[in-house]
Amino acid sequence: MPDPMLQVAGLNAWYGESHILHGVDFEVNEGEVVTLLGRNGAGKTTTMKSVMGLVAKRTGSVKFKGQETVGLRSDLIARAGIALCPEERGIFASLNVTENLMLPPVVAPGGLTVAEIYELFPNLKERAGSQGTKLSGGEQQMLAIGRILRTGAKFLMLDEPTEGLAPVIVQQIGRTIREIKKRGFTVLLVEQNFRFAATVADRHYVMDHGVVIDMIPNAELEASMDKLHDYLGV
């Protein structure tokens, strides 16, 4: 078994004075799609931000391809090949669709071309000249995912990509995740909707109160429903 692509151990993180993560442990292997499940406030988004270097203070270990990244600036973490699609999507109002798409610098060869991204998301092509925030919620999400596919980063973190979107768009995003997995990308996914997560993921980590409390392989998801309902309080 090769070393995991991302190996998180004993990760603690703080926002100002509040201590959010209390020793998070999990791993993601190359080529996998792994989800972080958990209630609101469990620390899923903070985990992603901590991996990306976007929290004020973190301790513990986040190894990416064997390299320790705790203590690195977020631009250097991005240059190592990790890309984040944030929860609030982060589409820039002062940039048009094309400018938003071209904004993240290419960090490695092997990213999708603009033509391939338009093929995945034909809507974006039609709206290339529109202001980024004039797009619908679904189109903004496609733009947010599309622009990190261009960079050549092979480890993608998608924070609630289906939140608040119509079922047909959710399906399209599901197809996209399966497609990029086929192309060899590795995906860490935060999801509230575990039914959606089950259609794309290999494994699920369950978080609560700033720690990982369980790991469920996707094949055992059905059998673990009672446990999962208990964890998520649904």
Next chain:
Amino acid sequence: MLSILGYNAGPLLAQSILGLINGAFYALLSLGLAVIFGLLNIINFAHGALYMLGAVVSWVLLNHLGLGYWPSLLLAPLIVGAFGIVLERLFISKLYKLDHLYGLLLTFGIALIVEGLARNEFGSSGMSYAVPEALRGATRLGFMIMPTYRLWVVVASFVTCIATWFVLEKTSLGATLRAATENAALVQAFGVNVPRLITLTYGAGVALAALAGVMAAPVYSVNPGMGSNVIIVVFAVVVIGGMGSILGSILTGFGLGLIEGFTKFVYPQGSGVVVFVLMVIVLLLRPAGLFGKAA
């Protein structure tokens, strides 16, 4: 003779056009302030002092090194811009996490120190800087005769403003700058070295101020107080145009220069205060400025 509101059109137009010269300096200076405020969230009170430094450096280059106006046009912005980069790295960068007010106080202090040192070195009286040979004399514009150097100032400033606008609005560097103005943390998480971008932006804004200083040297006398004279008006321009708006600061800069010139002809006593009267009216009616977006 043609008349507008009972005034002779010729002299009125001529006086207004002369106002454009002041407007050219307002535009260049408020443009730099807008760029710096947009990305750094710092109200750069040192801007006037750095404009003065641009003029003083070109005077020194001429009188001590024998380098004339044309090399100065390039060298003085580079030298003063480099000085700005040092200021940003050593002092201003420490304040980004704090309230605007600290940046304002710090840059105000820097302005006082720079002006004090200049006064100590060069005295308070103005030093003259000759108009470069190629731009002496006057140019006939049809409706008026304008000193060639002043025409050059208006045109060169306008071209510089448009070029800056083009870089910010139409290039990928500009897109990155605009994005970083909106959400610097996310832009950095995409792999952009935002701290370096901020430093270079401050340097570029300062270089614009210094360029205005070089162009001002032959028009106004070079003296350590020249920055504090103009900067108050420039802040009024920025407030009227709207903090952080690029096109707004260019249009407002030239526009207010025109209005000042016009006032000088119609009601000379009012020309010194017209900008501030307008500022009060704009603040009352549109607190975010003519081109600013309400926060």
